[in-house]
Amino acid sequence: MRPPxxxxxVILALGVVALAIYxxxxxGYGVRAMLQMFMWIALxxxxxxxxxxxxxxxxxxxxxxxxxxxxxxxxxxTHGWAWPLAALAGGVAACLLALVIGYPCLRLKGPxxxxxxLGLNEVLRALVSYFEGLTGGGNGxxxxxxxxxxxxxxxxxxxxxxxxxxxxxxxxxRFGLRLMxxxxxxxxxxxxxxxxxxxxxxxxxxxxxxxxxAGALTARDQGYIEPISVFPxxxxxxxxxxxxxxxxxxxxxxxxxxVALFVIQEIVWARYPYVHPLLFGAIIVAVVLLMxxxxxxxxxxxxxxxxxx
Amino acid sequence: MAVLxxxxxxxxxxxxxxxxxxxxxxxxxxxxxxxxxxxxxxxTLFNCITxxxxxxAGRVTFKGERIDHLKPSQVANRGVGRTFQVIRVFPELTxxxxxxxxxxxxxxxxxxxxxxxxxxxxxxxxxxxxxxxxSYGQQKLVEFVRVLMTDxxxxxxxxxxxGVNRTLLNDLLVAVTRLRDEGRTILLVEHDMKVVxxxxxxxxxxxxxxxxxxxxxxxxxxxxxxxxxxxxx
Numbered sequence: 001m002r003p004p005x006x007x008x009x010v011i012l013a014l015g016v017v018a019l020a021i022y023x024x025x026x027x028g029y030g031v032r033a034m035l036q037m038f039m040w041i042a043l044x045x046x047x048x049x050x051x052x053x054x055x056x057x058x059x060x061x062x063x064x065x066x067x068x069x070x071x072x073x074x075x076x077x078t079h080g081w082a083w084p085l086a087a088l089a090g091g092v093a094a095c096l097l098a099l100v101i102g103y104p105c106l107r108l109k110g111p112x113x114x115x116x117x118l119g120l121n122e123v124l125r126a127l128v129s130y131f132e133g134l135t136g137g138g139n140g141x142x143x144x145x146x147x148x149x150x151x152x153x154x155x156x157x158x159x160x161x162x163x164x165x166x167x168x169x170x171x172x173x174r175f176g177l178r179l180m181x182x183x184x185x186x187x188x189x190x191x192x193x194x195x196x197x198x199x200x201x202x203x204x205x206x207x208x209x210x211x212x213x214a215g216a217l218t219a220r221d222q223g224y225i226e227p228i229s230v231f232p233x234x235x236x237x238x239x240x241x242x243x244x245x246x247x248x249x250x251x252x253x254x255x256x257x258x259v260a261l262f263v264i265q266e267i268v269w270a271r272y273p274y275v276h277p278l279l280f281g282a283i284i285v286a287v288v289l290l291m292x293x294x295x296x297x298x299x300x301x302x303x304x305x306x307x308x309x
Numbered sequence: 310m311a312v313l314x315x316x317x318x319x320x321x322x323x324x325x326x327x328x329x330x331x332x333x334x335x336x337x338x339x340x341x342x343x344x345x346x347x348x349x350x351x352x353t354l355f356n357c358i359t360x361x362x363x364x365x366a367g368r369v370t371f372k373g374e375r376i377d378h379l380k381p382s383q384v385a386n387r388g389v390g391r392t393f394q395v396i397r398v399f400p401e402l403t404x405x406x407x408x409x410x411x412x413x414x415x416x417x418x419x420x421x422x423x424x425x426x427x428x429x430x431x432x433x434x435x436x437x438x439x440x441x442x443x444s445y446g447q448q449k450l451v452e453f454v455r456v457l458m459t460d461x462x463x464x465x466x467x468x469x470x471x472g473v474n475r476t477l478l479n480d481l482l483v484a485v486t487r488l489r490d491e492g493r494t495i496l497l498v499e500h501d502m503k504v505v506x507x508x509x510x511x512x513x514x515x516x517x518x519x520x521x522x523x524x525x526x527x528x529x530x531x532x533x534x535x536x537x538x539x540x541x542x
Contacts (some may be wrong), residue, residue: 174419177410181399188397191359192411193385193459249401 019157023150031153035221037262038156039214043235044242044254045163046210051240052248053167053176054203055183056106059236060117063124064094064211065218066230070128072216073141073225083148087155087216094212095205102204106197109186118233125231140226143219152221156214160255163210168251170206171307179203180249241280244287247296251308256295310373312337312463312494313389318357318367320350327353329518330367335463340489341496342509342526346538350518351498352394355465359391360384371463390461394468394498396448400441404432404451407440411458426454430480446477453481457488464488466497470504482508506530514538 023031043065051057068090075081075089105116128135135141170176181189182196190196219225238261246257261283269276291298296309311334320328328350335341343351356362358369360381369377376384385391399407405423412419427433430450435443440451449472456464469485470478485495485508499505505512506526514522514529516538522529529535 174409174412174416177402177406180402181410184399184401185397187361187381188393188399189410190381191361191385191391191393191397192455193382194410195380195382197380 016161020154023153028149031149032221033266035149035153035156037259038153038160039218040238040242040258040262041160041255042156042163042210042214043239044246044258045160045167046207047236047239048207048243048248048250048254049167049170049179050200050203050207052243052250052253053170053183054179054200055186056200056204057110057114057240058117058207059114059233059240060119060121061207061211061239062231062233062235063117063121064097064208065215065235066121066124066128066227067097068094068212068215069219069225069230070135070141070215071212073143073219074134076143076220077141083146083152083216083220084155086220087213090216090219091209091213094208094215098205098208099201102201106200106204121231121233121236125227128231129227136226138227140224140229141219143223143225145223146220149221152217156217159210159213159217164251164255166206167254168308171251175199175202183249238280241284241287243294244292245283245294247294247298247300247309249307250294250296250300253294253296253309310337311335312372313358313496314368314370315354315358316368316370318354318369319365320353320357320362321365326518328357328364331515331518331520332367333513333520333523335494335496337462337494338489338492339494339511340485340509341494342505342512343496343498343515344500344502344505344512344529345515349515349538351515352467353518354515355391355467355498358384359389359465385459385461388460388462389465390456390459390463391465392449392452392456392467392469394471396445396452398440398443398448398451398455400439402440403437404440404443404447405436407451407455408458411455423458426458427451429484430454446473449473450477450481453484461493463494463496466495466499468498468500470499470501478504502530
C-alpha cells in the first residue's frame, strides 16, 4: 500500500505556500521560531546523508555549522560582504573543511570515525578561541546591527527545502543505492567495483554544505557568535536524535524528527526548563530501545513503503 | 594467453604464513578448482587477487596488466568478480537494487537487465523484496547474479555449493558451465568434492599456504600428497 502521490504533493505545496506567507502575519517570535525549525530540518537532513544513508555516524557535525558561522561572520564584519553571499561562503568553507577532514577520517570505520569527528569539533572550538585576531577569541564576534530575520526566514526555509529535495534525488538514484551499500557492507560494495571512498567523500561534502550555510545564516540572524555558541556538542546530539526519531535513511524522517522534537522542545523548555534535558534523554533511550528505525522506519517496514517517505 | 597469472604470492598475518609462495595461471574459457583443508590459504589467496588483502610479495597479472597494487573496486572494474564464503548481499536493499548498484548507463536498461538476471535464477517474483528477508539459498543466488551484472571475464566463487540444496546446486552448476561457454574463466573454492570433480577441468590443491598439487580432477584424487593433506598419514 502506498499513499497516493498526487494528494501528497498537493499537501506539500499547500504547506510550502502557507509557510511562505506566514511572515506577513506571524509575530516576530513566531518567525524566529519557524526559522529555527527550518535550521533543524536542514541540519538533521544533512546529517542523514552521511550517517543515516551512508552509515558513517558523525558525532561532530556541528563543526560544519560552526565553521560556516565563523566564515560568514568574518566576511560580513571585516570584509563587508552582503549576508546572502556570506552564507554561500559559509557553505563553501564547510565543504572545504569536509574535504580536508574527509581524506584521513573517512578511512576510519565505525566508532573511530564517530570519535574522530567529535575530536574535530573540539579542536576547531579551541582553534577559534586561540586565533583572537581573526575570530575575536573567547570574546566572540559581533556583527553590524541589521534586522533581516524575515529575509533569513526565506533563505533558511529554502535551505531546508533544498536539503530535503537533494535527499529525495539521492535516495531515488543509483548513487544513493551505492551510498547505502557502504552502510550495508562496505567490503562487498568495494568488491563489486564501487569506489567506496569517492562515494563516501561525495556524501560527506554534501552533508557539510547545508550546516555551513545554516551556520552563516544563524550568525547573521543572531548578530553575535562565540566559540561555545556555534560549536556545542548538544547541537550534534540534537541532529542525531531528530533523525533517529523520524527515521534514518528516509527523505521525510529528518523533517518529521526536526519538527516534532523542535515543537516538543519549545513547549517543554518554555514551561519546565529543568525537565528539558531529562526529556531529551528519555526520548533517546525510548527511540533506541523501542523503535531503532524511528517513526517512519517503523511504518516503512510495517506497510512496505518506499524509502522516499 | 593466460587470463590470470599469479606468481609467488605471499601473505602473512603476524607469524602465520597464510599464503606462502603460490603460483598458477588460468586460461580463458575454463573452470578451475581450488581445494585444500581449512586454513590452507584459499580465501586469503582470493583476497590477494581481488585486492581485499595487500599481498606481502609476488605478482598478480590480469589480461597482461599488473593488478596487485589496485584497490578492490579497481580490480572489480577491470573484470574480476567474486562471491564470498559468508553471504554478503546488501540486506536493506531489494533483490533488484542489489543488482542495480553495480550498473552504469540508462536506468531503464539496467532494470531490465537486472530483472532478466533474477529470472535466470527464478527470483523475479522477489525483485522488490529486501534481500535480508530472502532465504539463505536465495541470497546466495542474488549474490551470484550480482557478480554477473558486472560482466566479469574472471569469476572467483568462494564455496558456491555450501548450504545450497541439491536442486538449487544443479541449477548453479549448469549456470557455471554456461558462463564458461560464454567465454568466461571461473575459479572456485569448494569443499564439496563431487562439485569439484564434476565441474572443474583443472584443480589446484593448497596445504599450509603452498600449492602441493595441480592437475585434472582424476589425477588429483589419486595423488598421495593430497590424500595425506586431507586425511593425514
